[in-house]
Amino acid sequence: MAQLGSVFVIAGFFSSYPVRVALVAGLMVAVVSGTVGTFTIIRGQSFAGHSLADIGAAGGSAAYLVNIPAIYGFIGINLVAGLVLEFIGIGRLRGRDLATGIVLSAALGLTALFLYLDTIASTTTNVTASLLFGSILTIQGSSIPIILAVGAIAIAIVMVLYRPLVLSSISKELALAKGIPETKIAIGFLVALALNVSLTAITVGAILSTALLVGPAAIALKLTRRTGRAILIASAIGVIVTWIGIYLSYDSYYWPPHNHGWPASFFVVAIIFALFVTVDTIVRMRRKYLVGKRPAKG
Amino acid sequence: MIFKVIGKRASLLTVSALIAASGLASCTTNHVANGKISVVAAESEYGDVASQIGGYFVSVYSIENNPNVNPHTFEVSPQVAAQVGNAQVVIENGVGYDNFMTMLESSSPNSSRLQVNAQKLLGLPDNTPNPHLWYDPNTMIKVSNALVADFSKLQPNHTNYFKSNDAMFMNSLQIWIKRLAGFKNSYPDTRVASTEPVANYFLSAAGIVNMTPYSLQANVMNGVDPSPQDVALQDNLITKHEVKILIYNQQVTDPLTSSFVSLAKKNGVPVVGFYETMPTPGFTYQSWMEAELNALINAVSKNISTYHL
Numbered sequence: 001m002a003q004l005g006s007v008f009v010i011a012g013f014f015s016s017y018p019v020r021v022a023l024v025a026g027l028m029v030a031v032v033s034g035t036v037g038t039f040t041i042i043r044g045q046s047f048a049g050h051s052l053a054d055i056g057a058a059g060g061s062a063a064y065l066v067n068i069p070a071i072y073g074f075i076g077i078n079l080v081a082g083l084v085l086e087f088i089g090i091g092r093l094r095g096r097d098l099a100t101g102i103v104l105s106a107a108l109g110l111t112a113l114f115l116y117l118d119t120i121a122s123t124t125t126n127v128t129a130s131l132l133f134g135s136i137l138t139i140q141g142s143s144i145p146i147i148l149a150v151g152a153i154a155i156a157i158v159m160v161l162y163r164p165l166v167l168s169s170i171s172k173e174l175a176l177a178k179g180i181p182e183t184k185i186a187i188g189f190l191v192a193l194a195l196n197v198s199l200t201a202i203t204v205g206a207i208l209s210t211a212l213l214v215g216p217a218a219i220a221l222k223l224t225r226r227t228g229r230a231i232l233i234a235s236a237i238g239v240i241v242t243w244i245g246i247y248l249s250y251d252s253y254y255w256p257p258h259n260h261g262w263p264a265s266f267f268v269v270a271i272i273f274a275l276f277v278t279v280d281t282i283v284r285m286r287r288k289y290l291v292g293k294r295p296a297k298g
Numbered sequence: 299m300i301f302k303v304i305g306k307r308a309s310l311l312t313v314s315a316l317i318a319a320s321g322l323a324s325c326t327t328n329h330v331a332n333g334k335i336s337v338v339a340a341e342s343e344y345g346d347v348a349s350q351i352g353g354y355f356v357s358v359y360s361i362e363n364n365p366n367v368n369p370h371t372f373e374v375s376p377q378v379a380a381q382v383g384n385a386q387v388v389i390e391n392g393v394g395y396d397n398f399m400t401m402l403e404s405s406s407p408n409s410s411r412l413q414v415n416a417q418k419l420l421g422l423p424d425n426t427p428n429p430h431l432w433y434d435p436n437t438m439i440k441v442s443n444a445l446v447a448d449f450s451k452l453q454p455n456h457t458n459y460f461k462s463n464d465a466m467f468m469n470s471l472q473i474w475i476k477r478l479a480g481f482k483n484s485y486p487d488t489r490v491a492s493t494e495p496v497a498n499y500f501l502s503a504a505g506i507v508n509m510t511p512y513s514l515q516a517n518v519m520n521g522v523d524p525s526p527q528d529v530a531l532q533d534n535l536i537t538k539h540e541v542k543i544l545i546y547n548q549q550v551t552d553p554l555t556s557s558f559v560s561l562a563k564k565n566g567v568p569v570v571g572f573y574e575t576m577p578t579p580g581f582t583y584q585s586w587m588e589a590e591l592n593a594l595i596n597a598v599s600k601n602i603s604t605y606h607l
Contacts, residue, residue, distance in 0.1 A: 012527070012530075016526050016527070016529075016530045017529075017530060017533060018526035018529050018530065019526050022526075069553070116373065118371075119367070119368065119371040119372065119373055120367055120373065121366075121367065122366070122367065122368070123366060123367060123368045123548065123549045123550060123551045124368060124371075124551060124552055125368055125370065125371070125518060125519070125521045125550045125551065125552050125555075126518070126521040126522060126523065126552045127521075127552075128521070129521060129522060129523075130523065130552075135523045137523060137525075137526045137529075138523050138524070138529070138552075138553065138554050140553050140554075140557055249526075250525075250526055250527070253525045253526075253527045259511070259513040259525065259527075259528070260513060260517075260525065261523075261525035261526065261527070263523070
């Protein structure tokens with residue numbers, strides 16, 4: 001009987017229009033995040049990625065004021081902020097967190113202003129929650145083309161820059177010696193990163209963006225050192241986690257309190273966290289075991 | 299005096315500027331200007347009824363008066379706090395819809411200030427799910443009676459004036475109430491869908507059945523995402539023509555509610571817009587209610603949409 005029930009739920013799951021839109025959007029966002037996120041970690045720009053997502057909230061909240069889809073606001077401000085961060089000198093280790101933090105708080109201040117203006121100048125409901133914590137299940141079907149286009153551009157940038165990006169991410173000095181235009185590569189990557197966090201922001205929200213951006217990639221990089229393989233693993237983890245999150249959010253409609261689905265963002269972030277802790281523990285234990293068996297070489 | 303504003307932001311600014319200029323904000327005693335009773339209504343529909351009952355002898359200020367903003371997300375300004383502090387009579391909806399009034403009243407305590415609270419007059423509990431009480435035909439009957447009593451207490455020699463205004467108000471209100479019953483007879487068990495619970499008391503008074511799951515309506519009102527199950531149900535109501543009309547809350551919108559409107563448009567289901575505060579300009583409470591009823595009749599009998607009043 002319980003099995004019959006769950007079969008019924010799954011059947012309704014795939015025929016539901018909001019679910020199908022969410023699955024397609026989630027697929028694209030996870031693949032982009034797997035690709036860009038892996039480089040974000042290798043390049044040590046996780047904080048910049050997180051900041052860009054938070055900064056994006058200013059654009060998203062402004063978009064509601066002028067009544068355009070939030071994604072355009074995210075993309076617009078993230079591109080500008082990405083370039084500002086590069087100008088500040090995101091590659092430089094000393095002082096960059098400080099500079100990023102100051103730009104970040106200025107943008108969050110703007111978000112506070114725009115969210116307030118939204119309440120006194122527009123009829124919008126649900127802005128704050130959906131902006132900060134995402135609402136993948138209420139993405140409109142009409143937004144799918146723009147999501148796919150933005151995702152494709154981000155992936156294309158990474159693919160075009162792939163070889164020099166790998167080199168410059170692993171060793172700047174070597175890249176310079178080989179005559180790779182470091183600044184151009186860095187700017188190209190920041191554009192991809194800006195597009196990526198715009199996508200993660202509309203699925204899991206500006207604040208939770210980091211989870212999807214660096215979570216699956218961080219797990220993948222614990223399992224392999226090869227960039228290409230890490231990208232594939234991170235994308236696969238991202239897709240599976242996002243889809244499970246959507247499924248659980250759908251299914252939670254039948255959990256108490258009845259008829260109120262839990263947010264998909266919660267499930268996505270919770271699963272990524274659990275997976276990270278599990279994989280980290282296994283990798284550590286395995287290393288300990290290997291070290292015990294074969295004492296350090298050389 | 300200047301408080302005679304049921305109006306626009308421009309006048310609100312004027313009022314606040316004048317308060318600041320005259321140092322009126324610091325005056326905490328009851329303020330009787332030109333012998334008029336100062337009334338502050340949380341929402342413009344209550345302010346309109348107060349103007350109709352009090353006539354020449356009241357000056358009414360309505361806090362929520364802009365039909366282009368969402369009252370559920372209202373934030374108080376210092377000017378509003380000063381207005382409430384100086385009011386002799388305050389009118390509020392209750393049921394958590396205008397909690398800011400309770401806060402403002404307790405922050406400037408005044409034992410002689412009279413309070414008219416629609417929730418209390420109707421004897422509704424605090425956990426009443428739908429706070430849009432002014433769409434219930436009984437509400438303004440009780441509110442206007444309470445206003446006559448309060449105004450007469452403050453200005454006993456104008457009691458007859460207030461009573462005769464109340465009688466006029468009741469007569470015109472009865473026309474709407476009779477027409478609601480007429481709608482019930484002419485179009486029994488009309489089924490509709492809605493984006494938000496705003497019109498539900500009005501709809502049930504007209505014998506209309508709202509097919510939308512209440513959880514979806516409440517989620518839109520409270521600013522959280524409705525579940526995909528509820529959204530799919532709502533889409534089906536529209537695409538399978540299980541409803542005659544889509545009731546659209548003009549003041550609580552997001553991409554999801556707009557998608558219901560475009561779906562209705564695509565499927566030839568007429569849309570009727572409802573409001574949280576008085577649509578501007580030129581309406582009285584009763585003419586607004588009749589205009590909504592006319593819009594429903596046009597939708598159900600001629601398939602005509604009325605997005606805005």
